[in-house]
Amino acid sequence: MPDTPATHSDRVVVLAHGQFPGRAKTAVGVLKYSDSDVVAVLDRERAGTAAADHRSDLPDVPIVASMDNAPAADTLLIGIAPIGGGFDESWRPDVRTAIERGCDVVAGLHYFLAADDEFAALAAEHGVSLRDVRRPDPDIGVAGGRSATVDADVVLTVGTDCSVGKMTVALELVDAARERGVDAGFVPTGQTGIVIAGWGTPVDRVVSDFTAGAVEAMISEASDDHDVLFVEGQGSIVHPAYSAVTCGILHGAMPDAMVLCHEAGREVVHGYESFDLPPVPEYVDRYEQLAAPVHDSEVVAGAVNTSGIDADGEARAAADDYADAIGAPATDPIRFGADAILDPILGGR
Amino acid sequence: MPDTPATHSDRVVVLAHGQFPGRAKTAVGVLKYSDSDVVAVLDRERAGTAAADHRSDLPDVPIVASMDNAPAADTLLIGIAPIGGGFDESWRPDVRTAIERGCDVVAGLHYFLAADDEFAALAAEHGVSLRDVRRPDPDIGVAGGRSATVDADVVLTVGTDCSVGKMTVALELVDAARERGVDAGFVPTGQTGIVIAGWGTPVDRVVSDFTAGAVEAMISEASDDHDVLFVEGQGSIVHPAYSAVTCGILHGAMPDAMVLCHEAGREVVHGYESFDLPPVPEYVDRYEQLAAPVHDSEVVAGAVNTSGIDADGEARAAADDYADAIGAPATDPIRFGADAILDPILGGR
Incomplete structure (x- = not known):
């Protein structure tokens, strides 16, 4: 189906600093519904607990303080969306570490990671992709009624x-x-x-x-x-x-x-x-x-x-x-x- | 109302090469309904005639072959829109001449004149503006129901x-x-x-x-x-x-x-x-x-x-x-x- 199904069957780390689970709609959605294997949630305020400790309908996934403490993974997913869709600079070390560890990074922010000079250079160096899902496909056109x-x-x-x-x-x-x-x-x-x-x-x-x-x-x-x-x-x-x-x-x-x-x-x-x-x-x-x-x-x-x-x-x-x-x-x-x-x-x- | 009402009360030349009046919806619309003063239509195939010769509901505006033959004007308006919204390179001399004569240029093409290196440099040199009306205002946002x-x-x-x-x-x-x-x-x-x-x-x-x-x-x-x-x-x-x-x-x-x-x-x-x-x-x-x-x-x-x-x-x-x-x-x-x-x-x- 999609040529780069970033979170399908991947090992995924979900970033949700300070907002898990109440204000982390995306992170909770990925934990509940994604086909991929969520191996950790990043939330420095809840490190040491597990997702299931906070909501009984969530799996028993560990919450850790930073990407340095996360297990092996293929993808870092930004699982929170601040009002306005900006990038919180306190997340920068985690994104940097993820790229250096060879993870793709997926985000739904208005701020495009691929347009960030540091991340773009680092991603090129480590051969990983930065996927800003809010950026629409330029090939989309008018419907054919089909x-x-x-x-x-x-x-x-x-x-x-x-x-x-x-x-x-x-x-x-x-x-x-x-x-x-x-x-x-x-x-x-x-x-x-x-x-x-x-x-x-x-x-x-x-x-x-x-x-x-x-x-x-x-x-x-x-x-x-x-x-x-x-x-x-x-x-x-x-x-x-x-x-x-x-x-x-x-x-x-x-x-x-x-x-x-x-x-x-x-x-x-x-x-x-x-x-x-x-x-x-x-x-x-x-x-x-x-x-x-x-x-x-x-x-x-x-x-x-x-x-x-x-x-x-x-x-x-x-x-x-x-x-x-x-x-x-x-x-x-x-x-x-x-x-x-x-x-x-x-x-x- | 608008800060730069380019065609309001201006003297306007309308470009419609080869398509006037049947396939020049914009040019005809400007001639019929605009508040501005259309001083010439550019159509190299109909030069020497007047708009009123082709449609009785249009004013008696002269049709000339190129911008070199047009009377004094403030604005050149691209009055035809090819399928796909591209820029026809045969129009380039007219746009160039218009800018050199101090005219603003208004276009509704997918191809943005302001992104054309030659036109952008020339417009800066002559202090005129290139207005691509198809480019939406980046300040537009969600409705307030007001x-x-x-x-x-x-x-x-x-x-x-x-x-x-x-x-x-x-x-x-x-x-x-x-x-x-x-x-x-x-x-x-x-x-x-x-x-x-x-x-x-x-x-x-x-x-x-x-x-x-x-x-x-x-x-x-x-x-x-x-x-x-x-x-x-x-x-x-x-x-x-x-x-x-x-x-x-x-x-x-x-x-x-x-x-x-x-x-x-x-x-x-x-x-x-x-x-x-x-x-x-x-x-x-x-x-x-x-x-x-x-x-x-x-x-x-x-x-x-x-x-x-x-x-x-x-x-x-x-x-x-x-x-x-x-x-x-x-x-x-x-x-x-x-x-x-x-x-x-x-x-x-």
């Missing part, structure tokens, strides 16, 4: 808002499908998903005219290797700022089925609180009607983020209410597993 | 497909509104409109996450100077490749009213002929429902391109049929003037 013709089934996670869990739901569905023996693949569209998957195009960073084309190119590539593709959606179709990306992903992916993601209790647009979210049932029609002229698609299941609800019983009730609202099976895939919504998504496969 | 709060009324042209006349309709509406004494402004979103207007951001070229933000920034800027803004729409909401830009412009502009543009007889997506256009009446609901969660907006009028119909009577009948289909007044603004649809658009202003 995603419906690929052999794989395409499932897209769509949302009632941004930051409701569309990436995580897609990753959970991939895992659940694989457990059933289905050859499922993940198609990332944002830098966190790309770092986790080790390949992909940041669809939110491409030229706007190429939004659908960027998704189409990834689906074309991934469909050769998998029977079902789970595409990470972004934003929402009612979002004042990000709806363009949402719409481009929908028409570029031409999904056979959609999973509507929501956060229980959310009523206004995150970060744009003067904008009310429409009632949940309306979203089903909105997404299906927007998809239809390009490709018929149905919301076949729902995923609701209940992390703000303490009691499991209440969370289950919230999921049931959500299922009623959208007229399709729904669950919280993180809390209760994704298997419960897999049947309608796989469509008897 | 366009509805500007003092000006905002009218957006939307379409049943791409290439149905959304830019031209917006420009005709600006002219018609000004004839009624309304202070109307044009907000361009593509390179042709930008070259005609002398300012603007190519919304189809910005980072996809900034699509709505790019429109919002222009509306914020232009609303200080005008009472009514006519925003150039792009693509269509059912387009397999370009719907992202359409959606971003709609939510970024937060229009008070929309004008639905269509080409009479078109039934499939231009360039994507395996995709049928939905029935025309459906578009009214599609655009209004897509707009509603961000800002309530109505399709108040229609514009139909009847250039493929010879007889005026048939064209009028097509416009009447179109008005019935969308349930709003409609005309062909190029053929019959835009005044007939201005009342519902201006809303009693």
Whole structure:
């Protein structure tokens, strides 16, 4: 599939200084979902503990203070993204050491490591690659309207808002499908998903005219290797700022089925609180009607983020209410597993 | 409004070698709609004639063979855009002469004149500017959802497909509104409109996450100077490749009213002929429902391109049929003037 799947089957060290696990979304995602072998987490404030000490759903990977203390590895992955996407100079010794030890370095920052004079020279000297996944492929172009013709089934996670869990739901569905023996693949569209998957195009960073084309190119590539593709959606179709990306992903992916993601209790647009979210049932029609002229698609299941609800019983009730609202099976895939919504998504496969 | 409105009130020479007027959309647009004074067209194949000899709706501007034969001017504008957006080396002597004569040069090409070593050095030497309008402003960012709060009324042209006349309709509406004494402004979103207007951001070229933000920034800027803004729409909401830009412009502009543009007889997506256009009446609901969660907006009028119909009577009948289909007044603004649809658009202003 990708020619340089940096984190696939590699031994990976994940940098997450001072932010693990609560503010290290990428690091946690790699630990939970990546196919590669995470051998250590770098967090100088939590050195001596293990990832599993902090979150029970994470593997028993050691946390060490610096690259000097890390075991043998092939890749250093920057697993945190500061606001603004800058490079924290306190990370420089770890990146330097990694390169000197022959590791590739993967980052999803706005600051491109390959444009850093010291890192570029050092990487050339040691024959390793610096992969800035936020830099879009310059070959991306306009869509041809061809995603419906690929052999794989395409499932897209769509949302009632941004930051409701569309990436995580897609990753959970991939895992659940694989457990059933289905050859499922993940198609990332944002830098966190790309770092986790080790390949992909940041669809939110491409030229706007190429939004659908960027998704189409990834689906074309991934469909050769998998029977079902789970595409990470972004934003929402009612979002004042990000709806363009949402719409481009929908028409570029031409999904056979959609999973509507929501956060229980959310009523206004995150970060744009003067904008009310429409009632949940309306979203089903909105997404299906927007998809239809390009490709018929149905919301076949729902995923609701209940992390703000303490009691499991209440969370289950919230999921049931959500299922009623959208007229399709729904669950919280993180809390209760994704298997419960897999049947309608796989469509008897 | 813009700090360097290159073609406003300037004396402008428009380059259109070999393509005037049929394949010189930008040159024709500047001649018809620009506020600046076009003093000559460059077309070596038609030198010695005048623009009005080729199209009756164009002014009596002389066509000359090269910049050496052109009258005094402040600006040379590249008025044709070859497929691929390249620079034709046969234009080099004209650009060189223009710079040496102290003219600014404005272009909407993918090839940036400012990145051409010879032109850059020559421009520095002669103190003129090279304005590549296709290069987006690096300061553009995400939308804040603020366009509805500007003092000006905002009218957006939307379409049943791409290439149905959304830019031209917006420009005709600006002219018609000004004839009624309304202070109307044009907000361009593509390179042709930008070259005609002398300012603007190519919304189809910005980072996809900034699509709505790019429109919002222009509306914020232009609303200080005008009472009514006519925003150039792009693509269509059912387009397999370009719907992202359409959606971003709609939510970024937060229009008070929309004008639905269509080409009479078109039934499939231009360039994507395996995709049928939905029935025309459906578009009214599609655009209004897509707009509603961000800002309530109505399709108040229609514009139909009847250039493929010879007889005026048939064209009028097509416009009447179109008005019935969308349930709003409609005309062909190029053929019959835009005044007939201005009342519902201006809303009693």
